Amino acid sequence: MQLIARGILSENPIFKLALSMCPAVGISTTVMNGLMLGIAVLFVQVFSSITIAIFKNVIHPRIRIPTYTLTIATWVTVIDLVLAAYLPEAYAKMGIFVKLIVAFAIITMRLEMFASKESVNDSFWDGLGMGLGFMVGMMVIGFFRELLGSGAILGYDVLGFKPLLFFILPSAGFFVVGLMMAFFNWIEIYYKRSKGLR
Amino acid sequence: MMTTLAKTKYILLTALFFCFAPLLAQAEGLVADQSFKGDNEIIVHFSGPVDRAKAEDVNNYTVFEEPDPDIRLVLKSATLSKDDKSLSLSFQEPLNTALPHVITVKGLVAGIEKTTFTVSKSYLGYLFGILISALLINNFVFTKYLGLCVFFGTSKKKTTAKGMGVVFTLVMVVSALMSWFFYNFILIPYDLNFLQIVVFIGLVSLTVQAVDTVLRKVNPILFNSFGVYLVLVIANCVIIAVPLILANNNYNVFETFMLALGAGGGFLLALYLMSSVSERMQLANIPPTFKGLPIAFIVAGQFAMAFLGFSGLQLF
Numbered sequence: 001m002q003l004i005a006r007g008i009l010s011e012n013p014i015f016k017l018a019l020s021m022c023p024a025v026g027i028s029t030t031v032m033n034g035l036m037l038g039i040a041v042l043f044v045q046v047f048s049s050i051t052i053a054i055f056k057n058v059i060h061p062r063i064r065i066p067t068y069t070l071t072i073a074t075w076v077t078v079i080d081l082v083l084a085a086y087l088p089e090a091y092a093k094m095g096i097f098v099k100l101i102v103a104f105a106i107i108t109m110r111l112e113m114f115a116s117k118e119s120v121n122d123s124f125w126d127g128l129g130m131g132l133g134f135m136v137g138m139m140v141i142g143f144f145r146e147l148l149g150s151g152a153i154l155g156y157d158v159l160g161f162k163p164l165l166f167f168i169l170p171s172a173g174f175f176v177v178g179l180m181m182a183f184f185n186w187i188e189i190y191y192k193r194s195k196g197l198r
Numbered sequence: 199m200m201t202t203l204a205k206t207k208y209i210l211l212t213a214l215f216f217c218f219a220p221l222l223a224q225a226e227g228l229v230a231d232q233s234f235k236g237d238n239e240i241i242v243h244f245s246g247p248v249d250r251a252k253a254e255d256v257n258n259y260t261v262f263e264e265p266d267p268d269i270r271l272v273l274k275s276a277t278l279s280k281d282d283k284s285l286s287l288s289f290q291e292p293l294n295t296a297l298p299h300v301i302t303v304k305g306l307v308a309g310i311e312k313t314t315f316t317v318s319k320s321y322l323g324y325l326f327g328i329l330i331s332a333l334l335i336n337n338f339v340f341t342k343y344l345g346l347c348v349f350f351g352t353s354k355k356k357t358t359a360k361g362m363g364v365v366f367t368l369v370m371v372v373s374a375l376m377s378w379f380f381y382n383f384i385l386i387p388y389d390l391n392f393l394q395i396v397v398f399i400g401l402v403s404l405t406v407q408a409v410d411t412v413l414r415k416v417n418p419i420l421f422n423s424f425g426v427y428l429v430l431v432i433a434n435c436v437i438i439a440v441p442l443i444l445a446n447n448n449y450n451v452f453e454t455f456m457l458a459l460g461a462g463g464g465f466l467l468a469l470y471l472m473s474s475v476s477e478r479m480q481l482a483n484i485p486p487t488f489k490g491l492p493i494a495f496i497v498a499g500q501f502a503m504a505f506l507g508f509s510g511l512q513l514f
Contacts, residue, residue: 022343022344026343070396073400076395077392077393077395081392096443099395099442100435100438102395171499171502174498178488178494179496182492189486
């Protein structure tokens with residue numbers, strides 16, 4: 001439970017660790033896109049963590065990084081083919097980013113830092129937490145961009161008008177992520193200050 | 199630094215040489231030469247005189263863009279020059295000159311029922327178009343949002359940015375060419391297309407390892423200054439994206455080379471621009487909440503908006 005909370009809050013891959021930001025900027029135009037890619041990453045993260053945790057005693061330390069990469073590549077191939085077969089529309093929207101999960105720094109980092117040392121059970125929960133953290137981050141960015149850009153959430157028209165069409169444009173992703181990071185920093189600074197005053 | 203730059207120069211020269219080779223092709227039989235003029239006219243030169251009455255009748259022509267044969271383009275007029283050898287076709291709508299157009303004419307010369315030929319832009323122009331597209335219009339950092347981790351990590355100082363960009367371009371070109379070879383001669387013939395991710399990431403890591411070893415021996419100073427980043431190169435989406443894109447689009451070897459060169463150059467350009475701004479930002483008075491990554495993101499967003507201006511750019 002603690003491991004999950006850590007992945008979502010204190011070590012959120014997108015806002016705290018600032019890793020795997022390409023998709024966070026690139027395709028988080030709607031909540032749905034964020035959710036879909038989040039699920040794909042969650043799947044790859046959990047299964048790679050379990051695989052590495054099972055085989056951690058067999059893998060020679062000198063070839064561990066290539067092993068991680070190939071493990072991730074295998075699981076990415078699985079989710080890539082599954083999505084292409086069962087959800088072709090969503091797959092077309094995400095384009096090349098599903099295949100690029102293979103290059104996400106966050107997955108390799110979790111394998112190196114956690115799964116290669118801890119038990120299978122803990123690795124599963126850690127992978128789940130990190131994957132969920134990524135998914136939540138993507139959905140939050142998607143939520144703001146969809147709400148401000150097209151006045152809708154999950155495709156349903158909520159506001160009835162389009163406040164800032166700019167946010168649906170790809171380049172706005174940078175602004176949204178930057179502003180949200182600043183917001184999290186602000187909370188942290190504010191929290192520290194109030195604590196220091198007490 | 200110097201050796202790498204010198205190497206890039208040689209690579210560029212070889213590339214130019216290869217690009218000129220495929221120019222010596224096309225044109226056979228009756229049609230000697232064909233080209234676009236402006237955006238709604240096609241000029242055709244024939245090797246001999248043709249039947250004036252047939253050639254000037256608009257109903258004898260069928261014209262379509264190669265990808266969709268069902269959509270016929272409407273001709274406004276066809277004019278033959280006085281010596282019966284060159285023909286000018288003008289169209290009602292502007293043509294998309296980026297695509298090849300297929301033209302079929304009925305009975306141009308007595309005895310031949312149909313003449314079919316294709317009009318397209320010069321191959322060199324097309325290759326250059328791929329380069330410019332990857333460099334500016336579809337810049338990998340600012341319009342495709344790839345490689346952001348390294349982009350934000352190494353764009354603090356101009357010198358690092360330059361070195362990093364050159365290393366990237368080098369690795370990208372080598373790995374893209376290798377991936378092209380493997381894709382076309384191993385993955386496709388043996389029907390192993392589903393393995394592309396595994397094979398491409400393996401090839402990329404291999405190239406990075408090779409560059410690492412070579413650089414360590416050839417130029418230790420250079421290696422010390424960005425040996426650290428070489429590790430980052432493996433886990434980077436830009437490098438793995440190039441092979442995936444070329445596999446998607448079925449590029450040939452020249453197109454692959456141009457795409458990789460453009461992508462690497464675009465990355466270098468983005469890094470350099472960003473590092474120039476970061477150097478200025480160190481002196482600026484930034485609010486504490488925005489220090490570090492947030493402001494970098496916002497600057498990148500502004501660059502991305504500026505790069506939007508390149509969309510629709512067409513040189514050839």
